[in-house]
Every structure is written in structure tokens, then in C-alpha cells.
Amino acid sequence: MKHTISILVENRAGVLSRVSGLFSRRGFNIDSLAVGETEDPEISRITIVADGDDHTAQQLEKQLNKLVDTLKVRTLAPDELLARELQLIKINANPSQRSEILTICEIMGAKIIDMTAGTLTIEISDSQVHLKRMHDLLEGYGIKEIVRTGVIAIQKGSVTIK
Amino acid sequence: MIKAAEAMVKCLEKEGIKVVFGYPGAAICPFYDELYRSEIKHVLVRHEANAGHAASGYARISGKPAVCIATSGPGATNLLTAIATAYADSIPIICITGQVSTDQIGCDVFQEVDITGAAQPFVKHSYLVKNASDIPRIFKEAFHLAGTGRKGPVLIDVPVDVQNTPIDFVYPDEVRMRTYKPTVKGNPIQIKKICEAIEASERPLICAGGGVFLSGAQKELRELAEKANVPAVSTMMGISLFPSEHPHYLGMLGMHGVRSANRAVNECDTLILIGARVGDRAVRSPSFLAENKKIIHIDIDPAEIGKNIPVDIPLVGDVKTILPEITGRIVSKPREKWFEEIGQIKNDVPVTEETEGFINPKMFLKKLSDRLPADTVCVADVGQNQIWVCNHYAVKDGGRFLTTGGMGTMGYSVPCGVGAKMADPSREVVVVCGDGSFQMQMMELATIMQQGLSVKIIIMKNNRLGMVRELQTKGYGDRQIAVHLEGSPDFVALAKSYGIDADRVVTMAEAEEKIEKLASAKGPYLLECNVWRHESTL
Numbered sequence: 001m002k003h004t005i006s007i008l009v010e011n012r013a014g015v016l017s018r019v020s021g022l023f024s025r026r027g028f029n030i031d032s033l034a035v036g037e038t039e040d041p042e043i044s045r046i047t048i049v050a051d052g053d054d055h056t057a058q059q060l061e062k063q064l065n066k067l068v069d070t071l072k073v074r075t076l077a078p079d080e081l082l083a084r085e086l087q088l089i090k091i092n093a094n095p096s097q098r099s100e101i102l103t104i105c106e107i108m109g110a111k112i113i114d115m116t117a118g119t120l121t122i123e124i125s126d127s128q129v130h131l132k133r134m135h136d137l138l139e140g141y142g143i144k145e146i147v148r149t150g151v152i153a154i155q156k157g158s159v160t161i162k
Numbered sequence: 163m164i165k166a167a168e169a170m171v172k173c174l175e176k177e178g179i180k181v182v183f184g185y186p187g188a189a190i191c192p193f194y195d196e197l198y199r200s201e202i203k204h205v206l207v208r209h210e211a212n213a214g215h216a217a218s219g220y221a222r223i224s225g226k227p228a229v230c231i232a233t234s235g236p237g238a239t240n241l242l243t244a245i246a247t248a249y250a251d252s253i254p255i256i257c258i259t260g261q262v263s264t265d266q267i268g269c270d271v272f273q274e275v276d277i278t279g280a281a282q283p284f285v286k287h288s289y290l291v292k293n294a295s296d297i298p299r300i301f302k303e304a305f306h307l308a309g310t311g312r313k314g315p316v317l318i319d320v321p322v323d324v325q326n327t328p329i330d331f332v333y334p335d336e337v338r339m340r341t342y343k344p345t346v347k348g349n350p351i352q353i354k355k356i357c358e359a360i361e362a363s364e365r366p367l368i369c370a371g372g373g374v375f376l377s378g379a380q381k382e383l384r385e386l387a388e389k390a391n392v393p394a395v396s397t398m399m400g401i402s403l404f405p406s407e408h409p410h411y412l413g414m415l416g417m418h419g420v421r422s423a424n425r426a427v428n429e430c431d432t433l434i435l436i437g438a439r440v441g442d443r444a445v446r447s448p449s450f451l452a453e454n455k456k457i458i459h460i461d462i463d464p465a466e467i468g469k470n471i472p473v474d475i476p477l478v479g480d481v482k483t484i485l486p487e488i489t490g491r492i493v494s495k496p497r498e499k500w501f502e503e504i505g506q507i508k509n510d511v512p513v514t515e516e517t518e519g520f521i522n523p524k525m526f527l528k529k530l531s532d533r534l535p536a537d538t539v540c541v542a543d544v545g546q547n548q549i550w551v552c553n554h555y556a557v558k559d560g561g562r563f564l565t566t567g568g569m570g571t572m573g574y575s576v577p578c579g580v581g582a583k584m585a586d587p588s589r590e591v592v593v594v595c596g597d598g599s600f601q602m603q604m605m606e607l608a609t610i611m612q613q614g615l616s617v618k619i620i621i622m623k624n625n626r627l628g629m630v631r632e633l634q635t636k637g638y639g640d641r642q643i644a645v646h647l648e649g650s651p652d653f654v655a656l657a658k659s660y661g662i663d664a665d666r667v668v669t670m671a672e673a674e675e676k677i678e679k680l681a682s683a684k685g686p687y688l689l690e691c692n693v694w695r696h697e698s699t700l
């Protein structure tokens with residue numbers, strides 16, 4: 001089962017390596033990890049998507065809490081979160097295919113950000129399910145390269161994890 | 163303004179540090195130069211790992227974080243085993259390492275190693291000091307972190323240029339860490355539940371671990387066992403929480419434990435884990451065990467609860483504050499039937515037999531413990547010798563047993579004994595090791611001599627890496643490889659070459675006389691015991 005874990009940490013050197021080191025040391029698998037400053041520049045927020053059963057997730061939360069730089073750990077339940085990932089996708093596209101692809105992008109809420117005679121580069125930010133559909137749609141043209149930020153997540157409504 | 167190196171020494175003084183263990187080198191020289199001017203006593207070990215182990219012994223006897231020092235590169239990497247050992251046993255040590263100059267970090271210069279990176283998986287926390295002015299805060303935090311909550315090693319890596327930078331020195335009165343707040347007080351609802359569960363139990367059993375020592379709650383534990391009338395077993399790290407002869411105590415549980423303790427664990431209906439993490443050597447199949455009994459787990463580290471064994475009643479907090487609360491409200495029950503059963507279990511001890519022409523280590527250790535003062539600190543190394551001590555050395559009231567249960571690091575006992583002796587010179591310190599492990603630490607005989615420490619060392623000489631030999635015998639068709647220690651020196655002559663009085667004991671007939679000599683020796687002493695190479699662990 002996938003778990004989305006939000007971690008608030010002191011924005012200091014070495015913190016990220018402590019967090020990621022903990023995952024490998026305890027044998028937890030990370031699907032994705034995204035990190036950045038929060039509204040308070042002294043605090044960073046890390047979003048990790050990890051695979052494992054509930055026991056594993058619970059252990060993970062406890063071990064993360066034990067790190068001295070950790071302010072807050074919260075596993076976000078699937079129904080309470082809004083999750084997004086940004087992807088940049090470079091596909092093969094000859095001039096005759098462009099308008100077709102443009103339509104796909106329009107409908108799927110993606111943007112074309114670069115173009116050459118034989119390629120298009122597409123930017124899309126959405127949920128995992130939606131991104132998967134986008135891949136399926138683009139597959140046929142030949143995907144040359146995908147770059148993804150990893151999932152970031154926030155709670156629905158007015159609540160915050162602090 | 164003073165040099166940061168001087169500030170580092172002042173920090174140690176402010177923390178009440180009297181003794182440090184270390185080994186110098188270029189990258190830590192500014193700090194040593196300030197130690198030169200300080201009242202703090204520096205003990206020169208003969209290998210950095212032993213500085214860490216000695217600090218561990220010192221910390222365990224003094225109850226406070228102790229300090230070890232190494233230089234950058236090889237000095238720091240030599241320290242790693244000791245850091246990992248302290249981490250596994252939750253021992254509070256502060257490790258100070260020198261580092262190459264800040265502007266050279268990352269350039270692979272001479273004796274540069276990323277020690278905070280290397281030690282990361284097995285420190286409680288670590289610091290690479292970039293700004294000299296952070297030193298007072300970092301030291302304050304380091305001592306606080308090492309010595310509170312679940313204790314453990316903290317590493318402070320200080321580049322040589324940082325040590326030489328002038329700073330304003332003010333030692334903070336308190337730590338300000340918004341991220342670190344260990345739970346000390348137990349939740350009253352859980353405490354009430356625990357009391358009710360114990361009262362309702364016909365066959366309760368306490369399993370006490372090293373956490374009780376770390377909390378300094380030996381007295382509180384015994385009061386609980388006695389008042390609530392609950393028998394107890396201990397993990398290896400919990401040995402000497404109860405005197406061996408205590409009527410409620412059944413010995414060490416686990417893979418190498420005694421039959422009585424393991425039977426009691428199997429037969430109890432409620433198991434009360436106190437400062438014990440249910441390691442794999444203590445309980446092989448925890449979930450199986452938890453199936454038919456109620457499990458109560460009290461620990462300062464929330465991550466330990468539910469990690470290895472499913473728990474019915476968890477309680478997070480410091481056992482020193484929690485146990486008296488339980489003891490205060492619990493109603494005692496006679497439990498005659500359970501104690502009768504326990505009594506039978508206890509009497510059912512396997513017989514030990516002498517082997518002609520050899521020392522039986524089990525009988526010998528019993529005799530040894532009978533002769534030594536009650537408050538003796540006994541340190542065991544790793545291997546068969548360790549298990550023999552665990553199960554046959556009889557701890558008296560006030561005695562203390564030390565070993566490394568978590569890592570099982572060979573070479574721990576002698577330096578640990580050095581630290582223990584320095585922490586409390588009034589107590590007799592006896593070290594027991596094998597002929598294999600002794601050779602991983604025999605350089606420390608020099609430290610013992612140099613410091614004039616009356617540490618008594620007993621080598622169980624079986625010419626084998628006994629525990630591995632036994633494993634090969636039982637599990638690998640007796641194909642013995644890499645376990646033969648022929649080629650070892652004459653340990654008695656070796657000790658004497660250091661100026662340490664020494665002797666050997668060959669048969670049980672001379673045991674008492676030789677033990678007497680060891681026990682009455684005024685200075686350091688080494689006794690080599692002639693043990694049969696086929697002697698079994700249990």
C-alpha cells in the first residue's frame with residue numbers, strides 16, 4: 001500500500017540525508033521524495049510516498065519522529081489529501097501530429113513549453129491517476145524523456161499539518 | 163573572545179567532565195592544546211575504538227554522558243565501531259572528532275573522511291560544526307541529547323580552522339530545541355490499565371532490560387517486583403538489576419539464557435516489558451509469544467513499542483518516574499501457585515561437570531563471584547565467555563554487570579573496564595574475556611599500567627574462537643575453519659612484560675587459591691584460565 005507522508009524538518013544542512021538514510025537503513029522503499037522550503041524559511045517540508053503495510057508505515061512515522069531535526073510527521077490519508085506531481089514530457093511529434101497532440105494537451109490540462117521539428121515538450125501537473133492517463137495517450141507518439149518532481153501533497157479544506 | 167578550542171574545553175568543564183578518553187592527531191591538536199591547560203584528565207588509549215568503549219564504561223558507571231576524542235580520517239573511522247556499539251546499547255557518549263579545515267572539506271585532502279556521514283545510521287545525532295560561534299549551543303545540545311530520552315552517542319565533528327576561530331563564550335543555561343521533547347511522564351490512563359492488568363493476572367512476569375539502568379531505576383524496579391509480588395527475568399543488558407539470588411529473579415532469558423527464565427516467559431499469562439526492546443536474541447518469535455498472553459510494554463522510546471512484538475498495553479515514558487506510580491497504587495496478590503511453579507522451575511538447573519585437567523568456566527565464575535566484594539563491576543566480552551558470565555557469575559546486591567548486548571562487539575570488555583574503574587575507583591572491576599577477544603584489546607594493558615588502574619582481567623583460554631567453533635560444530639558438520647588461535651602469545655608473560663602481575667590456573671583444584679590471589683591483588687592483575695576447547699556455551 002502507498003503511504004503519503006508529510007514531514008516538517010529544520011531547514012539545515014544534512015537533514016535530507018538523515019531522512020533518506022533512515023528509509024534505506026530501516027529497509028523502507030521510497031517511491032518519491034520532494035522537498036522545499038515552507039512559508040517559514042527555517043522549516044522545510046518533505047513529502048515522501050512510500051510503499052509498505054500499515055505496520056511499516058507506523059514504524060516509519062515513529063522513526064522519523066525520532067530524528068532530532070524533525071518537527072512534525074503526518075501520514076496523510078488518501079481521502080484527506082490533494083496530491084500533485086509536475087512532469088515534463090518530451091515526445092516525438094512530426095508536424096502532421098502537432099494539432100492532434102495540442103488537442104490532447106488542451107483537454108488534459110497540459111501545456112506545450114518547447115518544440116522542435118521532430119519533438120514537443122509538454123508540461124503537466126496533476127494527480128497520479130491523471131498523469132498515468134496522459135502517458136497512455138502520449139505513448140503512441142514515442143515518449144523520449146520524462147522528468148518528474150515527485151508527489152507533493154496538502155490537506156483538503158482549511159486544516160494544516162501544523 | 164577566546165579560541166573555539168578553548169570554548170570546547172570550557173563546555174566540557176561546564177558539563178562536569180573530569181576525564182576524557184582519546185587519541186590525538188593533527189586535526190584535533192588545537193583542542194588538545196587547550197586540554198593541556200585544563201584540569202580535565204586525558205586518558206590516552208591505544209586505539210580509538212577503545213576510547214569509545216572506555217567512555218561507554220565510564221558513562222554506564224557514572225550514569226552521565228562521557229567523552230571520547232579522535233582525530234580526523236583514520237582516527238575517526240577507528241572510532242566508528244565504538245559509536246555503533248554505544249548506539250546499539252543506548253549508551254550516552256559524546257564523540258569529538260577533528261576534521262580537516264572547512265575550505266578543504268570535499269577536496270579529499272589528507273586524512274579527510276566524511277565522518278558524520280559514515281556514522282549517520284548509528285548516532286542519536288551528529289554535528290559538523292561550520293560556525294565556531296555555534297560551539298557552546300552544540301555542546302549543550304549534544305550533552306542533552308546523549309543523556310536524555312532514549313540515550314545514545316552524539317558525534318561532534320570540528321574542523322581544525324573552526325577550533326582556531328575566536329568566539330565569545332557564553333555557555334547556555336538551557337537547550338532550546340523545538341524538535342526534541344522526549345516523553346518522560348507516563349499517561350495516567352495507561353498506568354491504571356497496567357495496574358489492573360497485573361492485578362488481574364494469575365501468572366505475571368516482569369522482563370527488565372538495559373533501559374532500567376539507563377533510567378537509573380534499579381531500586382524502583384525491585385520495589386515494584388516485591389510490592390506487586392511479580393517474578394522477573396532480565397535481558398542480557400538487564401543482568402544485575404536484581405541480585406542473582408533475589409527470590410523473585412529467574413535469570414536471563416533468550417537464546418543463551420537459562421532454562422528457568424525461558425520457561426517462565428512461556429508460562430506467564432502477562433508479560434511486563436520494562437526498558438527492554440525484545441531483541442531477536444531475547445525473544446526469537448515474538449508474535450508467537452504474544453499470541454496467548456497479555457503484553458505490557460513500558461519504554462522511553464515510542465518507536466520500540468510495537469516494533470518487535472505486538473503490544474496490548476503500551477506506555478511511553480521514563481521508567482524511573484513511571485514505576486513508582488505503578489508500585490504506589492498496585493494491590494499485591496499472593497500468587498502462591500505461580501511462585502510454587504517458579505520455585506520448581508528455578509531448581510531445575512542443568513548439572514555442570516568438571517573436565518579433568520581443565521577449568522570449568524561455569525564453576526570457576528561462580529566461585530569467583532562468591533569471593534569478590536558485593537559492589538564489584540563485572541565486565542564480560544563477547545562469545546562463550548560472555549554467556550558463561552551471564553549465567554554463572556552470581557551478582558550480589560549492589561553488584562553491576564556490563565557487556566555489549568546489542569552489537570556484541572569483541573574487544574569491548576577491557577576498555578569498558580578501564581572506563582568503569584575510572585568512573586568509580588572504589589569498586590573492584592573484573593573483566594572476563596576469551597583468548598580471541600583479548601587479542602582485539604590487549605594493547606589496553608598499557609593504558610591500565612599508565613593510569614595505574616587496578617583492573618583484574620580473566621582470560622578464558624580455550625585456544626578457539628569458542629562461540630563460532632561451537633556454531634561450526636553444531637550447524638556446519640563440525641567443519642572448523644578460522645577458529646583456531648594457536649600462535650597466540652603467552653598471556654601471563656605478556657602481562658608481565660607490561661609490568662602487570664599475572665598467573666594461570668589449570669585445574670579446578672587450584673581455582674580457589676588463584677581466585678584469592680586475584681581478589682587480593684592491590685594493582686592490575688591478569689589470570690589465564692585453562693578451558694577445554696570443547697566446552698559448551700550452555
Ligand SMILES: Cc1ncc(C[n+]2csc(CCOP(=O)(O)OP(=O)(O)O)c2C)c(N)n1
Nearest residue numbers: 545546547570572596597598599627628629
Ligand atoms: C568484532 C567482532 N568480530 C567478530 C565477532 C564474531 N564472534 C562472536 S563470538 C566470537 C568468538 C569469540 O572468541 P573468544 O574471544 O576466544 O571467546 P570464546 O567464545 O572462546 O569464549 C566471534 C569471532 C564479533 N562478535 N565481534
